[in-house]
Amino acid sequence: MIPEIGHFALILALSVAIVQGVFPLWGTFTGKSNWISMVKPAAYGQLFFMVISFACLVYAFVTNDFSVKYVANNSNTQMPTVFRVSAVWGAHEGSLLLWAMVLSGWGAAVAFFSKGIPPIMLARVLSIMGLVAVGFMLFVIVTSNPFERLLRIPLEGRQLNPLLQDFGLAIHPPMLYMGYVGLSVAYSFAMAAMIGGKLDASWVRWARPWTNIAWVFLTFGIALGSWWAYYELGWGGWWFWDPVENASLMPWIVGTALIHSLAVTEKRATFKRWTLLLSILGFSLSLLGTFLVRSGVLTSVHSFASDPERGLFILIFLLVVIGSSLLLFSFRAHKIRSVGSFSLVSRESGLLVNNVILLVMTATVLLGTLYPLIIDALGAGKISVGPPYFNAVIVPLAVVLFMVMGLGFHLRWKSDSLSRVLGRVWMPLAASLVIAFVLPLILAEDFKIKTVLGLFIGSWVTLAALMWVVSLGRSPFKLPLASWGSVIAHIGMAMTAIGVTVVSLYDTEKDVRLEIGQSYEMAGYKFAFQSFEKVKVDNFIASRSTMEITQNGKHITTIHPEKRDYGRDAMPMTEAGIDAGFTRDLFVALGEPLGKNAWSFRIYHKPFVRWIWLGGILMGLGGLLAALDKRYRRMRKIAPEVITQKDDGTATSPRPVVENAA
Amino acid sequence: MKVKFLIPLVAFMALVGLMLFGLSNDPKLIPSPFVGKPAPQFSLPRLNNPDETISVNDMKGKVWILNLWASWCVSCRAEHAVLSKLIAEEKIPTIGLNYKDYGTEDYGDDAKKWLATLGNPYYAVAVDTKGMAGIDWGVVGVPETFVMDKKGIVRYKFTGPVYQKAVDETLIPLIKKLREEAL
DSSP states (O other): OHHHHHHHHHHHHHHHHHHHHHHHHHHHHHTOHHHHTTHHHHHHHHHHHHHHHHHHHHHHHHTTOTTBHHHHHHOOTTSOHHHHHHGGGSSHHHHHHHHHHHHHHHHHHHHHTOTTSOHHHHHHHHHHHHHHHHHHHHHHHHHOOTTOBOSSOOSSOOOOOGGGOSHHHHHHHHHHHHHHHHHHHHHHHHHHHHHHTOOOHHHHHHHHHHHHHHHHHHHHHHHHHHHHHHHHSSSOOSOOOOHHHHHHHHHHHHHHHHHHHHHHHHHHSOSHHHHHHHHHHHHHHHHHHHHHHHHOSSOOTTOSSOOHHHHHHHHHHHHHHHHHHHHHHHHHGGGOOOOOOOOSSSHHHHHHHHHHHHHHHHHHHHHHHHHHHHHHHTTSOOOOOOHHHHHHHHHHHHHHHHHHHHHHTTOOSSOOOHHHHHHHHHHHHHHHHHHHHHHHHHHOSSOOHHHHHHHHHHHHHHHHHHHHHHHHTSOGGGSOHHHHHHHHHHHHHHHHHHHHHHHHHHOEEEEEEEETTOEEEETTEEEEEEEEEEEEETTEEEEEEEEEEEETTEEEEEEOOEEEEOOTTOOOEEEOEEEOOSSEEEEEEEEEEEETTEEEEEEEEEETTHHHHHHHHHHHHHHHHHHTOHHHHHGGGOOSSOOOOOOOSSOOSOOSSOOOOO | OOGGGGHHHHHHHHHHHHHHHHHTSOTTOOOOTTTTSBOOOOEEEBSSOTTSEEEGGGGTTSOEEEEEEOTTOHHHHHHHHHHHHHHHHHTOOEEEEEESSSSSGGGTTHHHHHHHHHOOOOSEEEEESSSHHHHHTTOOSSSEEEEEOTTSBEEEEEESOOOHHHIIIIIHHHHHHHHHSOO
16 A cells, blocks of 8 residues: 555656646746746645655565565565665665655755745746656656566565665765756756846856755765775775766766856856856766666666666657757857956966866766767777776876866956966965975885875865965954865865875785784784684674784784675675774775685775875865855845955956855 | 857767667677687696596587686576576587686685586586686686587677576577588
């Protein structure tokens, strides 16, 4: 009964979404105000039914209702409750349902925080979101219904892929979806602006915090995914340039470009068409990601569930959504004009370079991801594109990006002089050069120019950002949250860059064969294999080893690398023993039994690997602070007049757009 | 409306065309450059009697299968039942190429134990300790299954564990067809 209620609620949500997508939009053209005002209750109603539907599916999982096919395929009674809940989005059907619910959630959130938005604008934004929801809900109902029943009810369900029975992965997809789907808000705002044929500063102000929040979720989602891959896959890697990872990276890069482009459009009323195009592009890439993951067009370690028929549905959906938006763009773009002009040395130019580099990066990743498909389509055989390509192309671009990043803090809007900027940045520039050359000389055994480069860009961005705070000459506690957010996010970026550099250049790994009682030394640490046991935990049997790590005879920690056997023909999982530290991780993965009390171990010393994710956390935190800046909350009070603002180091000229003093 | 604003739309349409092509394609299908060429030679010790060797020449005049497996390979375990049934029903001589099972002495007699537990469907098992024969055969991963015709030409390659549907729809019809071909 409960699954039927879920199914029915889903259909009701679809009906509400259709109403929300059609009538308010229609009302904005015919001027029917009661149709326009329908949009908010519709958005809430849609979320209401989606939550009921999703809750029913969760209930089916928690109560082990194996008469539901999706439950029987992905869950069993042996699994701990937390993973039975996360199994809801462990496979195709449920993850799409989650996606649709998240979309409804974003719509309801926009409706809830919509006080400053004119009714017509709001009606258009939410209608567009409603139409997107219609597509997704139809997809779920027609091709991937999670509530489908089985005629022959099994006594026990199958198994969720053991790789996914992990806390990190339980929260990774919802985070990522929040980000993916969050980009639909910026997209809907852009579509609404193009329908209205006008894009002003207030529009950008509504779109900015939403885009920031979506980007924050995307950042956390990607960082979580990377962290999960690191500790769960057992080979100590943190990024594989896998098509599915690329699918999440591309919207993130475009989202980053969009955040910066929105800033320019708000402050200087320029880059307008560009901003619109980026809004469309960001969400399009989210959809493309779904297509790539769900259709089986490309092989990937993530191809947990793929089906060409579903692929065709998504492709048609993609065609309708992206095709119609780009068509609208081609008709309306000429109406939307940028008014500001700027000189070669200016913050606008800096951000233009930022946008161009980010877009080139996106194109590069897209090309690398789709290249096997292109080659195949040309009949030139099957190939796969691996990390060497991506690293070779992305790294130089990133270096240039970081150089501009540090400079950008100190550039003024509209026009600036090179000598003034150089006068401000020479100190951080010199300091970071010193750091970059001296640190490796003292600390590293061998001097590598790549280390210098990585340390240089990292410390340059950090110091330039801090120098900017100092040069503002105000108490750091009186700075607006947005400035803090920006500084923290960029320092996070720098941290990630340093982490990536150091761990790629200096990590050591070794396969060793150890008998109980033997030990192995690496990077000054002694790894002693002490004992071995087999333990039954929840739904798996763990082959657990105990290893003591000492440094110069001093006890550091004891870790338990293990292999988990989930039975039922599932691949054994490696659960690495990790001793995490700020400046290094010690990572030991248990390999195969070699007989006579001996096991193979893979031991890694990974310096600064944590910095990669700590940087991600800082980036997300920065984005969050920026979104919470009070000027976004104040916007409902603004009057359309030009306010001159005191110089906060970023603005000098009277501006054509409305600005609140922080 | 200006033409330049149509550029994104046109670029997107090209992408859609590409993906439409991708949908009708199976990315897991990796064609072997060896299909249509004579089977690469090997002469390797037999698992149960290392003094004797088995070579490709021994299979001349017969339609036969080469199946690459190893005791450490989980997918091989998965395909074993399906493969055994195929071999028994079609009575097709099959050489099991035991791939890199004996690289380290610590592995002991894992391959023999594996066959003792799961059953030995093979006509002969060739031991490829260093994986040199694997290289000659262009092996991408274990398991892999090759079908040779009476002239010793590689006619088909299956990557990954064989499953019942592939056996029924591809392998058995192919074997029947090859058997009808003249020597």
